[in-house]
Amino acid sequence: MYVREREHTEIRSLMKNNGGTGRNSGELGREMLFSPMSRKQELRLLSEQNWNLRRYRNCTRITEEWGVMTYSALLNARAMPPEYLILETSFLLWLINRQLNAGIKGCLTVSRFVVASPSDEDFCARIKNHQFFGQVDVQHCAFAGRHGKFIDENLLQLNVITLSKAIYRPAFSMMADELNRDRAGCHHNVVPYVCPHSGGCGA
DSSP states (O other), rough: OOEEOTTTOOOOOOOOTTTTTTTTGGGEEEEEEEEEEEHHHHHHHHHHHHTTTTTTEEEEEEEEEEEEEEEEEEEEESSOOOOGSOOOOHHHHHHHHHHHTSSBBBBEESSSOOOEEEEEEHHHHHTOOOEETTTTEEEEEEEEEEEEEEEEEEEEEEEEEEEEOOOOGGGGGHHHHTTTTTSBBSSSSOOOOSSEEEEOOTO
């Protein structure tokens, strides 16, 4: 889902469609990962098989904030299943985040750009009274689109939610873990979405 940071007014697109151009030629690019895991060796243990397939490499710890680590890692297109490479960026990265958490319940990483979850018509109705961390309320939730085909046996959708206050981006990993409690590997993912209109974006 997208999370609106209401204090920001800059226009920023998180739905860039890369199509398939150039994706099978090498690196997909460098991805930022937020995780409460303390060492990159522990991050690998969440899904050791995918790291051993060299789908991800050159993992480097960047910063620590709120007890959450920010890592940078390269995504290797040559090691990805070919059907992944034709997906729009948001859905491709949802799959990547699922892979990174394949061996656990919950969700211990969150991507900086991914915005997707399996189709769920009742999601907004369920989350509208939710309070994250016991202090941040969900003020608004809206359906924002759906992918037309099944991905990893899921029909994916996007939702936009507005929070009662801004939070630090590293805290999104804790939000994701809260949303995914008792679910297998990252059913939902959370990233920032900067509202393109100064009037509250429908909230």
